[in-house]
Amino acid sequence: MAQAMMRLGVFLVILLMLVAAEAGTSHPKxxxxxxxxxxxxxxxxxxxxxxxxxxxxxxxxxxxxxxxxxxxxxGAVCQDPRFIGGDGITFYFHGKKDQDFCIVSDSNLHINAHFIGKRNQNMKRDFTWVQSLGILFGNHKLFIGAKTTSTWDDSNDRLSLSIDGEPINLPDSEGANWQSILSPGALSITRTKNTNSIEIEAEGNFKIKAVVVSITEKDSMIHKYGVTQEDCFAHLDLSFKFYALSGEVNGVLGQTYASNYVSRVKMGVVMPVLGGDKEFASSSIFASDCAVSRFSGEFVKNNPSDSFEYxxxxxxxxxxxxxxxx
Known part of the structure; x- marks a missing residue:
C-alpha cells in the first residue's frame, strides 16, 4: 500500500509539472x-x-x-536588420556593432540607428540589430531605445524614451498616451500593448511603430548567433510612415523614397545586402554628419516634379x- 501511494504521489507531481509547463508555453490568442x-x-x-x-x-x-x-x-526595419524600402524591395543592411548609421536624412528629419551585435567568427561581418533611434526634427531630439536585459520577460517594460534630454514616462497600460505641443506641430506617444510596444507620431512629419523584442534561444540556435543568458540583445522592430519627405531624402531607408532612386540591391538572391557603411556612418546617435546628410532643421517643401508619390x-x-x- 505504501509503495502504491508513493507511486501515485510521484505520478501526481509529474502531472502537475506537465500542466505547469504547458501553461507556461501557451500562446496568447x-x-x-x-x-x-x-x-x-x-x-x-x-x-x-x-x-x-x-x-x-x-x-x-x-x-x-x-x-x-x-x-x-x-518602411519596416526589423530583425538582422531587414529593411523594406519605400519601393517595396526587401534588403539587408548589417552595418557594424556599437556604431550609428543614418537611416533617414531629409531637410527637417534625420534618423540615426544605433546598432548592437556580436562578431561572427565565420563571416566577415557582425550580427547586428537596431538597439535605439536618435531622431532630429526641427530643433528637437527624440530618443527611442531598448534597455539591455539578460533574461527576457515581455511583462517587464524595456523601453527608454526621452525628448530634448527629458525622460518620457508612460504607465504600463495599453492606450496610455503622452502628448507634447512642439514647434512646429505636436508629438504623441501611445502604448499599443501594456509593455514594449508604442506608436509615435509627429504631426505632419512621421509615424513610427516600435516594439522591443529579444533574441530567443531558438533564434540563436537557428542562425548561430551565439547569444548567451548574460544578454538577450533586446532590440527594436520598427515600422515607419512619412508624411513630408522631399525628393532629395537619403539614408539607408530614406533613399528608397527619393524621386530619382534606383535600387542598388542585387535581385534574385535569398538575402540581398545593401552596402555603404562609410556613406551612412554617423559619429553619434544625434549627429547629422553622415556623408549623405540632408538635415538643416527647416522643412523644404517638395517641388511637384520631385515629390515622392505614396x-x-x-x-x-x-x-x-x-x-x-x-
Missing part, C-alpha cells in the same frame, strides 16, 4: 485588427485576425483587405513580392 479607412467601405471596420507569423503585430491593408505583418510592410502596398509573409497600388 492572435490580435484582432480592423481597417480604419472609410475610403474602402467593403473593408472598413471588418475584423480580421493577425497571421501566425506575427500574432500581435499586424495591421489591415485596406486595399487588399488582408492582415499584414508590420515587419513586412514598406503608394498603398501589401506583401507576402516573407516581405518579398510586394504589390503596390497608387
Amino acid at each position: 492572435p490580435k484582432k485588427v480592423q481597417c480604419k479607412n472609410q475610403d474602402y467601405p467593403d473593408c472598413y471596420c471588418l475584423e480580421l485576425t493577425c497571421p501566425s507569423a506575427c500574432p500581435e503585430q499586424c495591421e489591415v491593408d485596406c486595399v487588399t483587405c488582408s492582415p499584414v505583418c508590420n515587419c513586412n510592410k514598406p 503608394m498603398n502596398c501589401a506583401s507576402g509573409t516573407d516581405g518579398r513580392g510586394v504589390v503596390c497600388k497608387r
Whole structure:
C-alpha cells in the first residue's frame, strides 16, 4: 500500500509539472485588427485576425483587405536588420556593432540607428540589430531605445524614451498616451500593448511603430548567433510612415523614397545586402554628419516634379513580392 501511494504521489507531481509547463508555453490568442479607412467601405471596420507569423503585430491593408505583418510592410526595419524600402524591395543592411548609421536624412528629419551585435567568427561581418533611434526634427531630439536585459520577460517594460534630454514616462497600460505641443506641430506617444510596444507620431512629419523584442534561444540556435543568458540583445522592430519627405531624402531607408532612386540591391538572391557603411556612418546617435546628410532643421517643401508619390502596398509573409497600388 505504501509503495502504491508513493507511486501515485510521484505520478501526481509529474502531472502537475506537465500542466505547469504547458501553461507556461501557451500562446496568447492572435490580435484582432480592423481597417480604419472609410475610403474602402467593403473593408472598413471588418475584423480580421493577425497571421501566425506575427500574432500581435499586424495591421489591415485596406486595399487588399488582408492582415499584414508590420515587419513586412514598406518602411519596416526589423530583425538582422531587414529593411523594406519605400519601393517595396526587401534588403539587408548589417552595418557594424556599437556604431550609428543614418537611416533617414531629409531637410527637417534625420534618423540615426544605433546598432548592437556580436562578431561572427565565420563571416566577415557582425550580427547586428537596431538597439535605439536618435531622431532630429526641427530643433528637437527624440530618443527611442531598448534597455539591455539578460533574461527576457515581455511583462517587464524595456523601453527608454526621452525628448530634448527629458525622460518620457508612460504607465504600463495599453492606450496610455503622452502628448507634447512642439514647434512646429505636436508629438504623441501611445502604448499599443501594456509593455514594449508604442506608436509615435509627429504631426505632419512621421509615424513610427516600435516594439522591443529579444533574441530567443531558438533564434540563436537557428542562425548561430551565439547569444548567451548574460544578454538577450533586446532590440527594436520598427515600422515607419512619412508624411513630408522631399525628393532629395537619403539614408539607408530614406533613399528608397527619393524621386530619382534606383535600387542598388542585387535581385534574385535569398538575402540581398545593401552596402555603404562609410556613406551612412554617423559619429553619434544625434549627429547629422553622415556623408549623405540632408538635415538643416527647416522643412523644404517638395517641388511637384520631385515629390515622392505614396503608394498603398501589401506583401507576402516573407516581405518579398510586394504589390503596390497608387
